[in-house]
Amino acid sequence: MRIMIVTDQYPPMVGGVPMATRGLAEDFANRGHQVWVLAPSYGPRDARRLEHKVRVYRFSSFEWPTYEGLRIPFLPFMPVRNLIKKSDPDIIHVHSPVVLGNIAQILAGGLRKPVIATNHYLPINMSRSLATDPLLGKPFNNISYSYLVHFYNRCEYVTAPTQTALNLLYKHGLRAPAKFISNGIDLKKFTPGPRDPEVLRRLNLPEDRPIILHVNRLSEEKRIDVLLNAVPKLKNKAHVALVSTGPAEQELRAMVERLGIDDRVSFLGFVRDGDLLPLRRSSALFTIPSEADLQSMATMEAMACRLPVIAANIHALPELVHHEENGFLFQPGNSEEMASYIDRLLEDEALRERMGEASLEIVSKHDRGQVLEQWEELYRRLAIEFKEAKERRQQLRMMRKYSGYLPPELQHMQRTRIRRTGNL
Incomplete structure (x- = not known):
C-alpha cells in the first residue's frame, strides 16, 4: 500500500507521539509498504530525505513559543498538495490535528483521498495551567475538545490508543466511525533480562541501591515533581533515575536541590537504546506520576522488561497498571501515597517478582x-x-x-x- 503519515511531532522531537509515529512509519516500510511522512523541519528551509526506507518531507517552520521542541510549519498548502498528487497515497493518516493535519485533511477532500486520524492529545497537553485552573479549566477543556472533535468528525475514520481515550472523544460528541488501536511495542526487542552492573557504572548510578526508573518528557504535566516529593518520604534509600529532557528540567533540578536529595536523584538526559534496555532490566520498578498520558509507551516498555509499575490513577494509565496485580495506582498528585507503594514494593522481592510477571502478561496484548x-x-x-x-x-x-x-x-x-x- 501507499501510506502517508502526517504529524506535527516527529523525531528529533522527544516524546511519545514522535516515537509512535516514527515506529509506525518504519515498521510499515519494513513490511514492504511505500511510506511518506510529512513533518515540520528544524530550520527555515524545506527538506526531504530517506530515513530507514521512509520518505520524510519536512516543511519550514518556527518553534512554538509555549512548548519547547514543537515546531509550527509555515502553511505549506501547495507543496503538500503537490506531494499528495505525486505520491497518490491509498490512505492519509493524520496524527496531529494542528497545522499539517488540517492542511492534509482540507486537501484530501478535493483530491479524493481517505483520511484516518489518531488522537494522542488531552487539553492538559496544550496547557496544564489552563486545564487545571479552578475557573478557566472547564471552559478551556470544553473548547479544546470542541476543536478536536470537530476535526475528527470530518475524517473518514478515527482511532485512539486506548478505550479511555476514545470514550473521552465520544463524551464530547465524536460521531465518525472509530475504534481504539494500541500504539504497540516491539516485544522481540523489549524483553526481560539479567541486571547489568556495567550500565549502572556507565551512567554513574549506584550499584548498591534499588533503582526507581522514570522515562518521560520533563514537562509540567508529567508531574515529575510528585515523584521528587516522594523521595524524602521513602524509608528505603532507593535512587531515582530520570531519563529524558524537557522544558521543566531546570525547575526540577532546583527542586532536587531544595529538597536536599541530590545524592538520591540522577538526571540522565537522553539515554541511547543500547543503554536504556539494560537500565530497565537493572531497575527495581518503574514509576509514572503523569496526568497527561492517553497511553504510555515508556510504561509498556518497562512492563515488557518485567517491571512492576506505580502510576497515577488517571486517564488511561489504569488500562496498563492494574492495582495490586502488576503494580499500584495512587491518587494523582499524592506523593505520600506514592512513597508508601514504592516502599512496599522495595521491601518485598517476591511481590516485585509476582507483579513483574503480571506486567508481562498484560503487555502481551500490545505486541x-x-x-x-x-x-x-x-x-x-x-x-x-x-x-x-x-x-x-x-x-x-x-x-x-x-x-x-x-x-x-x-x-x-x-x-x-x-x-x-x-x-x-
Whole structure:
C-alpha cells in the first residue's frame, strides 16, 4: 500500500507521539509498504530525505513559543498538495490535528483521498495551567475538545490508543466511525533480562541501591515533581533515575536541590537504546506520576522488561497498571501515597517478582506485530470502501448527465447521500 503519515511531532522531537509515529512509519516500510511522512523541519528551509526506507518531507517552520521542541510549519498548502498528487497515497493518516493535519485533511477532500486520524492529545497537553485552573479549566477543556472533535468528525475514520481515550472523544460528541488501536511495542526487542552492573557504572548510578526508573518528557504535566516529593518520604534509600529532557528540567533540578536529595536523584538526559534496555532490566520498578498520558509507551516498555509499575490513577494509565496485580495506582498528585507503594514494593522481592510477571502478561496484548496487522486491515478496508464510493458517485453523475433520469433504487441512494453529506 501507499501510506502517508502526517504529524506535527516527529523525531528529533522527544516524546511519545514522535516515537509512535516514527515506529509506525518504519515498521510499515519494513513490511514492504511505500511510506511518506510529512513533518515540520528544524530550520527555515524545506527538506526531504530517506530515513530507514521512509520518505520524510519536512516543511519550514518556527518553534512554538509555549512548548519547547514543537515546531509550527509555515502553511505549506501547495507543496503538500503537490506531494499528495505525486505520491497518490491509498490512505492519509493524520496524527496531529494542528497545522499539517488540517492542511492534509482540507486537501484530501478535493483530491479524493481517505483520511484516518489518531488522537494522542488531552487539553492538559496544550496547557496544564489552563486545564487545571479552578475557573478557566472547564471552559478551556470544553473548547479544546470542541476543536478536536470537530476535526475528527470530518475524517473518514478515527482511532485512539486506548478505550479511555476514545470514550473521552465520544463524551464530547465524536460521531465518525472509530475504534481504539494500541500504539504497540516491539516485544522481540523489549524483553526481560539479567541486571547489568556495567550500565549502572556507565551512567554513574549506584550499584548498591534499588533503582526507581522514570522515562518521560520533563514537562509540567508529567508531574515529575510528585515523584521528587516522594523521595524524602521513602524509608528505603532507593535512587531515582530520570531519563529524558524537557522544558521543566531546570525547575526540577532546583527542586532536587531544595529538597536536599541530590545524592538520591540522577538526571540522565537522553539515554541511547543500547543503554536504556539494560537500565530497565537493572531497575527495581518503574514509576509514572503523569496526568497527561492517553497511553504510555515508556510504561509498556518497562512492563515488557518485567517491571512492576506505580502510576497515577488517571486517564488511561489504569488500562496498563492494574492495582495490586502488576503494580499500584495512587491518587494523582499524592506523593505520600506514592512513597508508601514504592516502599512496599522495595521491601518485598517476591511481590516485585509476582507483579513483574503480571506486567508481562498484560503487555502481551500490545505486541507491535498484532497492532500493525490491525492497521493494515483498517487501511485496506477504508481504501476499498472509499474507492467504491467514489465509483458510485461517478456512475450517478454519468446517469444524471446522459439520461436525466435515475431508477428508484439509485434515487434512494442519492437522497440518502445528500442527507448524510449535504452534497452529491
